[in-house]
Amino acid sequence: MSPILDIHDLRVSLRRGAHLVRDVSLSVDAGEVHGLVGESGAGKTMIAKAVLGILPDAIRISGGSALFRSDDLLQLPPKRLRSLLGREIALIPQDPLTGLNPARRISAQMTDMLRHHLGQSRGEARANALRLLQEVQIRDPEQVLDRYPHELSGGMRQRVLIAIAFSAEPSLIVADEPTTALDVTVQKQILRLIRQMQERHGTAVLFVTHDLGVVAKVCHRVTVLHTGQVVEQGDIADIMSARATPFTRALMDATPRYDQPADALHPVPEHIHQELRATARRFDEANP
Amino acid sequence: MIGARLNWRIFVGGGALLMLALTAILAPLLAPVDPLEQDLFLELLPPWWQADADPTRALGADSLGRDVLSRLIHAARPALIVAVVAGVLTMLLGTALGLLAGYMGGMVDVVISRMVDIWTSFPPVLLAIMLVALIGTGLHSVIIAIVLIDWTRFCRVVRSETLAQTEMEYIDAAVIGGLKRGAILFREVLPNVLPLVIVLLTLEMSIAIIVEAILSFVGLSVSSDSPTWGGMIAEGRQVIHQAWWVMAFPMGLILIAVLALNLLGDGLKTALDPVLRR
Ligand SMILES: Nc1ncnc2c1ncn2[C@@H]1O[C@H](COP(=O)(O)OP(=O)(O)OP(=O)(O)O)[C@@H](O)[C@H]1O
Ligand SMILES: [Mg+2]
Numbered sequence: 001m002s003p004i005l006d007i008h009d010l011r012v013s014l015r016r017g018a019h020l021v022r023d024v025s026l027s028v029d030a031g032e033v034h035g036l037v038g039e040s041g042a043g044k045t046m047i048a049k050a051v052l053g054i055l056p057d058a059i060r061i062s063g064g065s066a067l068f069r070s071d072d073l074l075q076l077p078p079k080r081l082r083s084l085l086g087r088e089i090a091l092i093p094q095d096p097l098t099g100l101n102p103a104r105r106i107s108a109q110m111t112d113m114l115r116h117h118l119g120q121s122r123g124e125a126r127a128n129a130l131r132l133l134q135e136v137q138i139r140d141p142e143q144v145l146d147r148y149p150h151e152l153s154g155g156m157r158q159r160v161l162i163a164i165a166f167s168a169e170p171s172l173i174v175a176d177e178p179t180t181a182l183d184v185t186v187q188k189q190i191l192r193l194i195r196q197m198q199e200r201h202g203t204a205v206l207f208v209t210h211d212l213g214v215v216a217k218v219c220h221r222v223t224v225l226h227t228g229q230v231v232e233q234g235d236i237a238d239i240m241s242a243r244a245t246p247f248t249r250a251l252m253d254a255t256p257r258y259d260q261p262a263d264a265l266h267p268v269p270e271h272i273h274q275e276l277r278a279t280a281r282r283f284d285e286a287n288p
Numbered sequence: 289m290i291g292a293r294l295n296w297r298i299f300v301g302g303g304a305l306l307m308l309a310l311t312a313i314l315a316p317l318l319a320p321v322d323p324l325e326q327d328l329f330l331e332l333l334p335p336w337w338q339a340d341a342d343p344t345r346a347l348g349a350d351s352l353g354r355d356v357l358s359r360l361i362h363a364a365r366p367a368l369i370v371a372v373v374a375g376v377l378t379m380l381l382g383t384a385l386g387l388l389a390g391y392m393g394g395m396v397d398v399v400i401s402r403m404v405d406i407w408t409s410f411p412p413v414l415l416a417i418m419l420v421a422l423i424g425t426g427l428h429s430v431i432i433a434i435v436l437i438d439w440t441r442f443c444r445v446v447r448s449e450t451l452a453q454t455e456m457e458y459i460d461a462a463v464i465g466g467l468k469r470g471a472i473l474f475r476e477v478l479p480n481v482l483p484l485v486i487v488l489l490t491l492e493m494s495i496a497i498i499v500e501a502i503l504s505f506v507g508l509s510v511s512s513d514s515p516t517w518g519g520m521i522a523e524g525r526q527v528i529h530q531a532w533w534v535m536a537f538p539m540g541l542i543l544i545a546v547l548a549l550n551l552l553g554d555g556l557k558t559a560l561d562p563v564l565r566r
Binding site: 049052053054057082083085086087089090091093094095098099100101102103104109112113116117161164 | 393457460462464466
């Protein structure tokens with residue numbers, strides 16, 4: 001199968017020079033959930049934002065490509081990129097609180113995408129928004145449409161954001177830590193929902209998380225990141241097995257699990273961090 | 289907007305302001321006599337509850353025998369015009385520049401923020417008096433002075449709120465949703481900044497009333513024979529020992545107007561707050 005998103009040697013740097021993402025390559029197949037895992041600061045969000053063209057001003061892309069079908073997202077003129085985003089590529093944001101505009105009703109925020117990208121009329125868009133809310137299992141969808149975000153619970157808001165992401169039937173969704181801000185029981189429901197929706201619509205998902213436990217539940221393939229470099233990449237079964245690299249295994253030992261007491265956790269040993277930081281330094285010396 | 293919850297402050301403050309506005313609009317109908325008419329037999333006549341009062345001069349008369357009540361009513365006009373026109377214009381200028389600075393960033397932000405810094409380093413009342421002395425007296429120059437001095441208040445607040453909003457993930461979502469920068473500014477950011485702007489507007493209007501009073505007190509507002517609250521205070525000051533009421537009534541009205549505006553602002557703040565703080 002040919003990949004729907006093919007990131008090749010992506011390099012992201014501060015405008016002042018330091019590298020944040022060091023020649024990362026990864027590909028997402030159509031209909032696949034691809035996990036992007038790593039500790040805080042590894043550069044996961046930078047990769048997601050680079051692909052979506054929403055990097056902050058202080059940060060630039062200094063090399064590589066990100067092919068979506070045959071278009072390089074990193075080279076596309078802004079107008080072409082805008083028409084592709086939303087319709088073909090959507091985002092599920094991390095924080096359901098700031099992911100929705102606090103001053104606008106749910107209905108307005110849901111119909112934006114449908115009217116703008118699919119050219120639907122006001123009435124059509126509202127009917128579709130209603131259908132989408134039902135699909136993400138929200139009770140009383142009619143009422144929810146007329147609410148403001150702060151009147152909904154965190155889980156409900158995340159369901160709304162998922163509905164919005166799927167609304168234009170995109171072929172790729174980027175989800176940046178979509179469950180991190182939620183409590184554990186809601187987290188499980190939301191993970192199941194994303195997986196269901198993704199299967200039903202045949203949508204590929206680039207799933208960003210720091211939690212290997214979450215990855216094991218929803219992903220087909222995984223890329224493990226440290227200091228902006230790929231340390232491991234492959235099928236979920238391989239990565240969860242003993243064949244994984246020392247860092248991945250250490251990361252697994254550091255991930256809380258329901259079937260183990262909390263004191264079974266071990267932080268990633270410092271010498272592993274040091275080795276990986278040393279390779280990053282060597283990369284920086286070779287690529288000033 | 290945003291399911292605002294009404295509260296007593298909005299009713300009391302808003303009600304008092306509504307009455308003041310009606311007084312200003314209907315001044316010619318409400319005033320019992322011509323506010324400019326002098327009658328030297330009535331000089332410094334006391335208000336109605338005192339011994340030698342005159343029933344046609346309910347709040348007494350000033351040193352030229354002019355009716356205090358009629359002058360108070362007519363003086364509501366310049367005060368209200370300045371409050372509304374200067375308040376709204378200040379809001380428009382300051383909000384526009386604040387949105388631009390906060391949203392565009394870069395050089396635009398640097399230039400606007402520098403201007404705000406320089407502006408606010410001058411003492412405002414002195415600046416107002418200098419400006420009016422420069423442009424000439426009259427209501428329009430009072431308004432121009434207030435706008436030129438106070439736009440920074442809106443600009444600062446709106447800029448920092450806009451900056452805070454652009455950090456939010458819904459902005460990313462809007463970009464990915466295909467909205468253009470202008471559309472994002474007006475449809476996504478502005479509704480979040482608006483409640484703050486409205487609260488600031490009430491504050492600005494009360495400041496405008498005080499500034500107009502100060503400028504008319506020093507004789508730099510409308511021509512000196514048409515009544516203003518500040519002008520009445522200046523005249524009353526000279527006869528304060530014989531006739532306290534000439535000065536006390538306009539002071540009281542200024543106080544009421546300012547309190548009503550602050551009350552309304554407070555009420556609006558709490559009514560809009562749950563949304564502001566998300
Ligand atoms: N605006 C910025 N300016 C400078 N450096 C930044 C900026 N944003 C992020 N960084 C740096 O870039 C690196 C990668 O950050 P990124 O947000 O991609 O991490 P992440 O893997 O998403 O981590 P988290 O799990 O905390 O979200 C970090 O070292 C961070 O300090
Ligand atoms: Mg992140």
